[in-house]
Amino acid sequence: MKKIVILGGGISGLAAAFYLQEFAGDAVDITLIDSAARLGGKIISAQEADFVIEGGPDSFITQKTAGLDLCRALGLEDALIGSSRAKHPTYVWSRGRLHPMPEGMMLMAPTMMLPFLRSRLISWPGKARMGMEVLIPRRNDDADESLASFVRRRLGAEALEKIAAPLMAGIHAADPERLSLQSTFPRFVEMEKQYGSLLRGIMQRSRARRHVHARAGAPPPHSPMFQTLRGGLQQLVDALAARLHLSTLLLNCRVLDVTREHGQYRIALSEGSRILADEIIFATPAYVTADWMQGMDSALASKLRSIRYVSTATVSLGYKREDVPHPLDGHGFVVAHNEKRSITACSWSSEKFKHRAPAGSVLLRVFVGGARAESIAEQEEDALAQIAQQELRATMGITASPGFTKVYRWHKGNPQYEVGHAALVAEMDALAARHDGLHLAGAAYDGAGIPDCIQRSIQIAQRIASKRSINRKEAV
Ligand SMILES: Cc1cc2nc3c(=O)[nH]c(=O)nc-3n(C[C@H](O)[C@H](O)[C@H](O)COP(=O)(O)OP(=O)(O)OC[C@H]3O[C@@H](n4cnc5c(N)ncnc54)[C@H](O)[C@@H]3O)c2cc1C
Structure with missing residues (x-):
């Protein structure tokens, strides 16, 4: 029997163990x-007075199917819930107010003219510049590029500041000037290559999709962009733990040290014992893995260490519905890039997903920190709760005190995919x-x-399972 050790x-780490089994x-x-x-790492959910609170991720994207497939394999199908359909999925805080993202914005390109022209989010010169996207020649070079450089080049500075930076770089808690386009939004690279323009690419692809559905005689099915679990994503961790x-x-x-001796890995633990392994899976942050790799392979260790991590924090707040003046007809808001605010975004968690707050209550979740404001996320929990309340007063006009606040801090919790990331990973x-x-x-x-x-x-x-030395049960 092969001995496998998973660190993290x-x-x-949990998925590696499950699929190995x-x-x-x-x-x-x-x-x-x-x-x-505890198990779960960044995935942690808490129940507080009938609220379901997420400390890290709140859902997973459905377009990439591995999350859904794993939930199904664990028998969690009945617990899956999709993100709600909202009138204005996203708002943007810009110049002193919350603007709904214009209807028809797809991948930061406007596909419906009227709502886009009516929107007060982007100025008239900014709109004209975005409209010129179809005229911008494609780039004929395969080198990686930052998200900021790509958006500025194709859609202009205002689209970067008010749409791409808060939405796209925000997902990665990243600085858009350093974020690798190739590693985070490869679809943009492909579209520019294939169609010469994002706008043209989006139009042609959605026309082709409509054509397929028209021929099949059925409207395109609505599938939610994100899924989560009724009891919070911790349910996934608990189901995995129960099945392993x-x-x-x-x-x-x-773990003090990892070395290789006589064809096996030797993992030295702090209490003086050691464990031997035929295969070792490092499922820890790259900078942690780097320290263990130092003695075995200093070149690999230094590449692992070169992946930058930044700190973030989330603050969840429970309110009575009547204390929140906003109609909450969306999933939340992001803060435009150059606004001097201490938060980067706020999810209206109980609007985004059902079963997050008891009737008559609202659950909001504020995000702080990231590549451009790391020091805020490093503050004490009480200070973060205060910041969240001040910012909700300023942006959403909430003056009442929340019923509770819950803070999760993620010190060096978010890896940064910087320009050249794909090449770095290939080398590692x-x-x-x-x-x-x-x-x-x-x-x-x-x-x-x-x-x-x-x-x-x-x-x-x-x-690992395909190695000849391992007697495979079945290949999936
Ligand atoms: C605030 C936030 C919101 C997010 N939102 C989403 C979202 O909505 N959707 C989404 O898909 N993704 C989201 N993500 C990203 C996603 O949650 C993480 O990328 C993913 O959970 C990472 O899983 P992991 O197992 O690779 O790492 P981790 O979850 O970080 O697990 C690493 C494990 O290694 C352990 N470890 C660390 N050091 C050591 C050591 N020295 N020895 C032994 N063990 C060690 C840790 O305790 C931890 O259990 C979010 C991340 C954050 C921080």
């Missing part, structure tokens, strides 16, 4: 080690491949979203 019990069955003996007292047959689970455990993967049985999982490499993390772990589990 976030969704990446699925693909290799009894042929593997799995040990999972985490320095925290680990030979050993070590929580609150400090090539270096890792020189060490038989060593695997790099986690949010730092092929995508930080939950489905991306699961997908990378599936590939690792497949790679």
Whole structure:
């Protein structure tokens, strides 16, 4: 039986364990080690007076199917809930007020003229510049580019400030001037290449889709963009934990060192014991993995260390509905790039998903920190709760005190996919491949979203299970 050790019990480590069990069955003996007292890593949900509060992720995107597939494999199908249909899915805080994102905005390009022209979010010169997108020649070079450079080049500075930076860079808590377009929004790169214009690409693709549905005689089905679980995403962690047959689970455990001796990995633990492994999966943040790799491969360690992480925090607040003057006809708002606010976004959690707040109440979740305001996220919990309330007063006019606040701080919690990231990951993967049985999982490499993390772990589990030395149960 092959001994596998997984370091890190976030969704990446848990998914690796689950799929290893699925693909290799009894042929593997799995040990999972985490320095925290609980499993789940960034995924953590809490119940507070009938509110369901998320500390980290609140949902996963459905376009990439690995999240949904895993929920289904765990029998969680009945607990899945989709994001609601909203009149104005997103608002933008700009120049002293909340503006609904104009209807028909797709991937930051306007596809419906009237709502776009009527919107007060973008100035007339800004609208004219966005409309000129179709005339901007395509770039004929394959080098990676920052999101900011791409949007400024194709749609202009105002589209960057008010749409792309808060929405797209916001997802990654990133600085748009440093965020890799290729690693985060490859669809934009493809569209520019194929159609010479985003606007033209979006129009042609949606026309083709409509044509297919018209021929089939059915309207395009509505599928929610995001899914979550009724009891919070912690339900996914709990279901995984219940299904795993680990030979050993070590929580609150400090790993001192990882070395390779006589064809096996030796993991030294703080209490003086050691564990041997044929295969080792590092599902920890890249800077943690780097420290363990230092002795074995300093070149790989230094590449791992070069992935920058930034700190963020979330503050959830529960209010009575009558204390929130806004109609809440959307999923929340983002803050335009150059606004001097202390928050980056606010989710109207109980509008985005059902079952998040009891009747007559509202759950809001404020985001702070990220690449451009890290120091705010490093403040104490009480200070963060105060900041959130002040900002909600200024942006949404909420003067009442919340029934409760709950703060989660994520110190160096968000990996940054900077320009050149894909090439860096290819180099790291090539270096890792020189060490038989060593695997790099986690949010730092092929995508930080939950489905991306699961997908990378599936590939690792497949790679291990397909080894001739492992007697595979079945291939999936
Ligand atoms: C505020 C926030 C909101 C987000 N929102 C979304 C969202 O809505 N949708 C989405 O898809 N993604 C979202 N993400 C991203 C997503 O949550 C993460 O990328 C993903 O959960 C990371 O999983 P992971 O297992 O790779 O890492 P982690 O969850 O970070 O797990 C790493 C594990 O390693 C352990 N560890 C660390 N150091 C050591 C050590 N020295 N020894 C042993 N163990 C160690 C940790 O305790 C942890 O359990 C969000 C992230 C944040 C921070």
